[in-house]
């Protein structure tokens with residue numbers, strides 16, 4: 188199968204590209220390298236450095252004729268989306284719309300979209316169980332609004348143009364290649380800090396929870412989404428809720444380090460709770476997370492230890 192992966196030089200998109208090529212698929216990557224990196228790129232993939240908003244996408248679709256589009260390119264910074272919702276929408280809504288138009292014009296049969304379980308549902312009430320796909324979407328950031336809007340467009344393109352789709356609503360994805368110097372990605376940020384003998388700062392009381400899901404498990408969901416007969420939206424998480432303090436102590440234990448919890452001010456507007464019920468992904472896609480929190484953290488720490496010098500060099504370059 189020929190698949191066009193947008194954002195394939197980024198953290199999750201590169202794992203998806205690796206999984207697709209390992210399964211024998213042909214992958215074409217489109218990425219403008221704003222946060223993506225050439226060294227993430229699978230050498231078997233054909234690469235176009237291009238912005239998903241550009242009209243040049245027309246030529247790429249015409250030349251490559253992909254059967255499936257897997258859309259991971261995005262403006263991923265929630266706080267940036269609050270500061271500049273117009274820019275966020277230009278990439279995350281208009282960019283996606285540009286791809287959907289090209290997909291329909293060039294006979295793409297399936298569109299797989301990296302949506303968000305955390306950002307689209309909004310804050311989950313205290314004591315409520317894991318969020319299922321049935322609960323209303325109540326995003327509390329422009330980023331979340333854009334992801335929810337993307338899913339509405341997918342519905343429209345399915346009923347209006349017959350374009351089949353799967354929207355994967357990720358929990359908090361972590362693992363090798365995540366940017367440890369960004370605003371998001373607490374696992375990568377804390378891991379890199381601890382390797383450099385620094386002190387991670389926990390925002391607020393550290394009791395904010397997330398559903399942490401390992402990147403390889405997420406890549407597997409994208410593989411299953413290629414062939415599945417199911418269409419629609421699916422939560423991709425573990426159903427396990429962990430807070431930031433627990434994450435901090437777990438990393439210390441894995442790295443055999445000692446440190447104290449140091450708390451900084453809470454980030455205004457930060458979501459308090461997020462945990463996903465993934466029953467639908469299991470029945471519809473045959474997917475279930477396999478890597479436990481502890482095992483995923485262990486593998487992530489190993490990766491960052493091995494790549495510490497390179498990651499630092501890039502940071503200073």
Ligand SMILES: NC(=O)c1ccc[n+]([C@@H]2O[C@H](COP(=O)([O-])OP(=O)(O)OC[C@H]3O[C@@H](n4cnc5c(N)ncnc54)[C@H](O)[C@@H]3O)[C@@H](O)[C@H]2O)c1
Pocket residue numbers: 193194195196197198199200217218219220221222223224237238239240258259260261262263278282301302303304356357358359360361
């Ligand atoms: N990381 C998570 O926990 C998480 C959770 C939910 C959803 N997602 C979604 O998964 C996708 C991948 O996220 P990630 O964490 O790998 O981030 P990332 O920043 O590593 O990947 C995004 C990629 O998109 C590229 N890109 C950005 N704007 C572009 C544009 N206009 N044109 C072309 N390429 C562009 C970047 O260069 C980068 O390679 C995003 O859609 C994100 O919203 C991520």
